[in-house]
Amino acid sequence: MAIVVQKYGGTSVGSLEKIRNAAERVIQSHEKGNQVVVVLSAMAGQTDDLIRMAHEITPEPEPRELDVLMSTGEQVSVALFAMTVQSMGYEAHSLLGFQVGILTDRLYGKARIHEVNPTRLLNGLDKGRILVVAGFQGTDESGNITTLGRGGSDTTAVAIAAALGADVCEIFTDVDGVYTTDPNICPKAKKLEFISYDEMLEMSSMGAKVLEIRSVEFAKKFNVPIHVRSTFNKERGTMVVAETKDMEKVVVSGVAYNKNEARVTITKVPDRPGVAGQIFEPVFRAGIIVDMIVQNTSDEGRTDLTFTVPKTDFLKTMKLVSDVAQKIGAEKVLGDEDIAKVSIVGVGMRSHAGVAQKMFKALANETINIMMISTSEIKVSVVIEEKYTELAVRVLHEVFGLEDGEQGES
Amino acid sequence: MAIVVQKYGGTSVGSLEKIRNAAERVIQSHEKGNQVVVVLSAMAGQTDDLIRMAHEITPEPEPRELDVLMSTGEQVSVALFAMTVQSMGYEAHSLLGFQVGILTDRLYGKARIHEVNPTRLLNGLDKGRILVVAGFQGTDESGNITTLGRGGSDTTAVAIAAALGADVCEIFTDVDGVYTTDPNICPKAKKLEFISYDEMLEMSSMGAKVLEIRSVEFAKKFNVPIHVRSTFNKERGTMVVAETKDMEKVVVSGVAYNKNEARVTITKVPDRPGVAGQIFEPVFRAGIIVDMIVQNTSDEGRTDLTFTVPKTDFLKTMKLVSDVAQKIGAEKVLGDEDIAKVSIVGVGMRSHAGVAQKMFKALANETINIMMISTSEIKVSVVIEEKYTELAVRVLHEVFGLEDGEQGES
Numbered sequence: 001m002a003i004v005v006q007k008y009g010g011t012s013v014g015s016l017e018k019i020r021n022a023a024e025r026v027i028q029s030h031e032k033g034n035q036v037v038v039v040l041s042a043m044a045g046q047t048d049d050l051i052r053m054a055h056e057i058t059p060e061p062e063p064r065e066l067d068v069l070m071s072t073g074e075q076v077s078v079a080l081f082a083m084t085v086q087s088m089g090y091e092a093h094s095l096l097g098f099q100v101g102i103l104t105d106r107l108y109g110k111a112r113i114h115e116v117n118p119t120r121l122l123n124g125l126d127k128g129r130i131l132v133v134a135g136f137q138g139t140d141e142s143g144n145i146t147t148l149g150r151g152g153s154d155t156t157a158v159a160i161a162a163a164l165g166a167d168v169c170e171i172f173t174d175v176d177g178v179y180t181t182d183p184n185i186c187p188k189a190k191k192l193e194f195i196s197y198d199e200m201l202e203m204s205s206m207g208a209k210v211l212e213i214r215s216v217e218f219a220k221k222f223n224v225p226i227h228v229r230s231t232f233n234k235e236r237g238t239m240v241v242a243e244t245k246d247m248e249k250v251v252v253s254g255v256a257y258n259k260n261e262a263r264v265t266i267t268k269v270p271d272r273p274g275v276a277g278q279i280f281e282p283v284f285r286a287g288i289i290v291d292m293i294v295q296n297t298s299d300e301g302r303t304d305l306t307f308t309v310p311k312t313d314f315l316k317t318m319k320l321v322s323d324v325a326q327k328i329g330a331e332k333v334l335g336d337e338d339i340a341k342v343s344i345v346g347v348g349m350r351s352h353a354g355v356a357q358k359m360f361k362a363l364a365n366e367t368i369n370i371m372m373i374s375t376s377e378i379k380v381s382v383v384i385e386e387k388y389t390e391l392a393v394r395v396l397h398e399v400f401g402l403e404d405g406e407q408g409e410s
Numbered sequence: 411m412a413i414v415v416q417k418y419g420g421t422s423v424g425s426l427e428k429i430r431n432a433a434e435r436v437i438q439s440h441e442k443g444n445q446v447v448v449v450l451s452a453m454a455g456q457t458d459d460l461i462r463m464a465h466e467i468t469p470e471p472e473p474r475e476l477d478v479l480m481s482t483g484e485q486v487s488v489a490l491f492a493m494t495v496q497s498m499g500y501e502a503h504s505l506l507g508f509q510v511g512i513l514t515d516r517l518y519g520k521a522r523i524h525e526v527n528p529t530r531l532l533n534g535l536d537k538g539r540i541l542v543v544a545g546f547q548g549t550d551e552s553g554n555i556t557t558l559g560r561g562g563s564d565t566t567a568v569a570i571a572a573a574l575g576a577d578v579c580e581i582f583t584d585v586d587g588v589y590t591t592d593p594n595i596c597p598k599a600k601k602l603e604f605i606s607y608d609e610m611l612e613m614s615s616m617g618a619k620v621l622e623i624r625s626v627e628f629a630k631k632f633n634v635p636i637h638v639r640s641t642f643n644k645e646r647g648t649m650v651v652a653e654t655k656d657m658e659k660v661v662v663s664g665v666a667y668n669k670n671e672a673r674v675t676i677t678k679v680p681d682r683p684g685v686a687g688q689i690f691e692p693v694f695r696a697g698i699i700v701d702m703i704v705q706n707t708s709d710e711g712r713t714d715l716t717f718t719v720p721k722t723d724f725l726k727t728m729k730l731v732s733d734v735a736q737k738i739g740a741e742k743v744l745g746d747e748d749i750a751k752v753s754i755v756g757v758g759m760r761s762h763a764g765v766a767q768k769m770f771k772a773l774a775n776e777t778i779n780i781m782m783i784s785t786s787e788i789k790v791s792v793v794i795e796e797k798y799t800e801l802a803v804r805v806l807h808e809v810f811g812l813e814d815g816e817q818g819e820s
Contacts, residue, residue, distance in 0.1 A: 016466055050486075056426055057490060058497035065496070068504050069489035072482040076460075079479035080467060086475070087468035094478050098508055099553050143509050 002167040003125070004029055007039040007135065007157035011174050012231040013077050014044035016084075022172070022231065023084045026130055030090065035125040037164065039135045039157040040081055042073025063108035067137075067147045071097070074134035074153070082132045092130040095120065097145065102138035102156065104146045111138060111146035112214075113155060116163035125164075133160060151212025158215045162222035169219070170227045171211065177228050177237030178203065178210050180402040181255040185390045188403040193236075195253060196243040202345040202379045203256045216240065243347055251348040251355060252400040255393050258341045259386060261291060262314040263371065264321055265306040268331035271298040278328055279305065282320045288313040292341070292374045292383065302331075306372060308383065311337055339371065340389040343381040344396055356380045362399040368392055412577040413535070414439055417449040417545065417567035421584050422641040423487050424454035426494075432582070432641065433494045436540060440500065445535040447574065449545045449567040450491055452483025473518035477547075477557045481507070484544035484563070492542045502540040505530065507555065512548035512566065514556045521548060521556035522624075523565060526573035543570060561622025568625045572632035579629065580637045581621065587638050587647030588613065588620050590812040591665040595800045598813040603646075605663060606653040612755040612789045613666050626650065653757055661758040661765060662810040665803050668751045669796060671701060672724040673781065674731055675716040678741035681708040688738055689715065692730045698723040702751070702784045702793065712741075716782060718793065721747060749781065750799040753791040754806055766790045772809040778802055 006029065008022045022038075030036045050069050054061040061069075078094035085092035101117030124131045135153025138146050148155055154171060161169035176191055178200065183189040195203070197220035204213040210228055219226050219240065229237030247253075269275055276295070283290060293307040309317045314337055322333045349355050356373075359380055363370060368391065372383035384392055397403065416439065418432045432448075440446045460479050464471040471479075488504035495502035511527030534541045545563025548556050558565055564581060571579035586601055588610065593599040605613070607630035614623040620638055629636050629650065639647030657663075679685055686705070693700060703717040719727045724747055732743045759765050766783075769790055773780060778801065782793035794802055807813065 016463070019467075053426070053490060054493060057429075057493050061493045062496045065489045065492045065502075065504055068492075068506070069486060072485045072489075075482045075485070076479060079475045079482075080463060082475045082478075083464060083467050083471045086472045092475075094475055096478070096555075145506075 002034045003037070003161075003164050004034040005037045005039060005157050005161040005164070005166045005169045006172060007153060007170065008041070008172045008231060009153065009174070010041040010044035010047070012172050013040055013081065016080070018231075019077075019081055019084050023081060023088060025172070025231075026085065027088060027090055030130055037121060037125070037131045037133060037160055037166070038081065039133045039153055039160060040074060040077040041135050041153040042070075043077055046073040046076065064144060067108045068145050070147050071134070071137040071145050074136050078132045078134045082130075085130050085132070090130055091128060092132055093124055094132045094134070095124075096134045097137035098139045098143065100133055100160070102159070104138035104140055104148070106140040106142075106144065106146065108144075108146055110149035111140070113138060113148070113159045113218075116159050118163040121160065121164060148214075151215070154212040154215035155218055158218045158222075158224050158226065161224045162218060166224065168225050168227050170229060172229060172231040173210065174231065175210060175228075176230045176233070176235060178240070178254075180253065181393055181397050182257070185257075185393050186255075186397045189397065190402060190404040192238045192253065194239050194241060194244075194247065196247055196347050197240060198243065198378055199247075199253050199345050199347055200240045202343065202376070203254055211240070248348045248351055250346060251352045252344045252346040252396075252402065253348070254345050255396045255400070255402065256343045256345060257389050257393055259389060260311050261308040261339065261341055261383075262311045262317075262335065262337040263306060263308050263339050263383060264314075264317055265304060265334040265336075266321060266325050266330050266332075267304050267334065268302040269305050269325075270329055271301050271303045275328055276305065279321065279324055282324060283309070283317055286313075286316060286320060288317055292372055292381065294372050294374070308339070308341070308372070338386040339383050340386045340392075341381050341383050342389065342392045342396065343379050344400060345379045347378050349378050349380075358399065359396060362395050363392060366391055366395055412444045413447070413571075413574050414444040415447045415449060415567050415571040415574070415576045415579045416582060417563055417580065418451070418582045418641060419563065419584070420451040420454035420457070422582050423450055423491065426490070428641075429487075429491055429494050433491060433498060435582070435641075436495065437498060437500055440540055447531060447535070447541045447543060447570055447576070448491065449543045449563055449570060450484060450487040451545050451563040452480075453487055456483045456486065474554060477518045478555050480557050481544070481547040481555050484546050488542045488544045492540075495540050495542070500540055501538060502542055503534055504542045504544070505534075506544045507547035508549045508553065510543055510570070512569070514548035514550055514558070516550040516552075516554065516556065518554075518556055520559035521550070523548060523558070523569045523628075526569050528573040531570065531574060558624075561625070564622040564625035565628055568628045568632075568634050568636065571634045572628060576634065578635050578637050580639060582639060582641040583620065584641065585620060585638075586640045586643070586645060588650070588664075590663065591803055591807050592667070595667075595803050596665075596807045599807065600812060600814040602648050602663065604649050604651060604654075604657065606657055606757050607650060608653065608788055609657075609663050609755050609757055610650045612753065612786070613664055621650070658758045658761055660756060661762045662754045662756040662812065663758070664755050665806045665810070665812065666753045666755060667799050667803055668753075669799060670721050671718040671749065671751055671793075672721045672727075672745065672747040673716060673718050673749045673793060674724075674727055675714060675744040675746075676731060676735050676740050676742075677714050677744065678712040679715050679735075680739055681711050681713045685738055686715065689731065689734055692734060693719070693727055696723075696726060696730060698727055702782055702791065704782050704784070718749070718751070718782070748796040749793050750796045750802075751791050751793050752799065752802045752806065753789050754810060755789045757788050759788050759790075768809065769806060772805050773802060776801055776805055
């Protein structure tokens, strides 16, 4: 008997009708002899309503209370879902974070799961029940309610799958699976049958919104196979799994992009030990996540330092950095919000030379200027002017042979 | 330093504006040096919305899941309330049933509180926090969420007051206090300064909706003084307290009525041992609460048996009783929904003779026919035709000297 964890997002449980459809899928899997645990998000729209109410009270609601408020969204979904399954003649129990024993740290609003206690889940499954677990929520060791932040239900699902040693964690969503790139930009984008955890991590961090990045990290750590598939059809989606030899045959698996970053450059920074630390210290302290950092070789004891931050933190960063630039005697601080990051991702890169070179050439052919470059073992990212994003994505998608109908370069 | 429990009902927290007002009252009490625990109901209307959703899924939602759904209502109130208090510059924490340790039995939808663990509350109060507790909810010993049924937040408040040894449990509501009778019927009704637990129990069971009956039982058992008062003004309300010698000076404290019952009569019941048991057995088994029972003296081996049940159970009861009447060889079953029960209540009755007689005479003067009579130590109830309810209440209120401006009979 296989253990299957199925996760349904907010749009998949956005109405009683949709809940019924999802419940039917759950029951089908149960009828096939699987032991099924369902993980749910809040009904689409509900979370926004709750946040709006909180913000009517105060612009900065206390995080502890915000989590108490937000977690009601998932509580409503699981109760309605369990009722629906029961009304169809099957035994079901809803379970909240504190009931499952999802233990987290106390970082309200973005807590991290430390542990999932499988005992109650296993007992319930052994009684033949379909278990319906509230995603996105847990409790800290003092029993305070915490939430996991955006996309947290994915993480709940994978963590539960890991704790149960589930055979698969199915993530039902409004897309068919993971594509070689955004089909809205590139109509020839192709659904991937398999993708490795590492590739998925790079794609997720680049804004491919199919899976929350922490859920992929979790899945990788505990080797949980994830099946990303559509709520609205029965097609196979994409399996996110550990890397296999086969995957290396394809040099590039996908092209990702991210328009949510801004660039900050400090010119003529005195080139002495400790200066980078001085610059970034106030930025890190403000909790701002710095993504790419590029520093050129020093020229006459001075160097230019460039980095990217989320657009939402751009103004704050500019202020913090301007202060420190003055202090250390740099020339000036330049900012640019009209940038985009475009990346090619693929585990095959490890064993293939010249991939970056091919990327640069393809962009040059379109006279797209590259502002920053950063590479990892399985990824090459460039920062370009935002207006060229779509063009760059399409060109790279074609150059690396990712279009539907092709086999990819091997 | 006094410990004060304040309970606000659904209309008192029905909007963010009202929550703000209630929060100000709480802070005032805190500023006076009290340690304050607040108990809240769901925002008015929310509970109905949740029930409606559940009933769209199935006419009979599973009680366990209904409780999971319903308990979100109070969770929303306490989170918003705590945020509001915090935004006013005070420290506050919301606490849910499972966090407080409100242990109940597993009667979903009408659970009874077994125990309240005061540890977490006392810790929070010692840290100077205002604690905001979700009413109406608890967990059973397996950690399943339960709700206490209609008016359950009153019971939560009193149970918490008992566990903490609070100095007073203030029940804030939309009326000024407990009145000698319903002011809508009798404009001269007078607010009582004090009322004993037993009198309050009789008044509550008669449909005076100021306090939930179980909360009064709880208060009596643990001797918790209850102060019933208005959310919307600062007047003293009514203290519900243990009986004092003074209270006996007043013969009748109040006149109550109840239009929610129906009468069932079985005629010519063979008068033999065990027959009453046979009649009521199916009724009790169906969970129907029988209130008054009257059996006349036997005439030629046959007797008439009359009793009252809630109107909502009337049709079911008629069916059950008709079946059994045939079996035992009774004549026929008569039903009447157009009845009302009117009662006079007062601990002073114990030491005063002729109270019932005075009541019957007053009703007879208005040619109101009495169908059933039932008495207790501190109450006389009669069943009359429903259409005479208001008249009967006004007449009795006047005859027993309860009108505003009078001192009452002594």
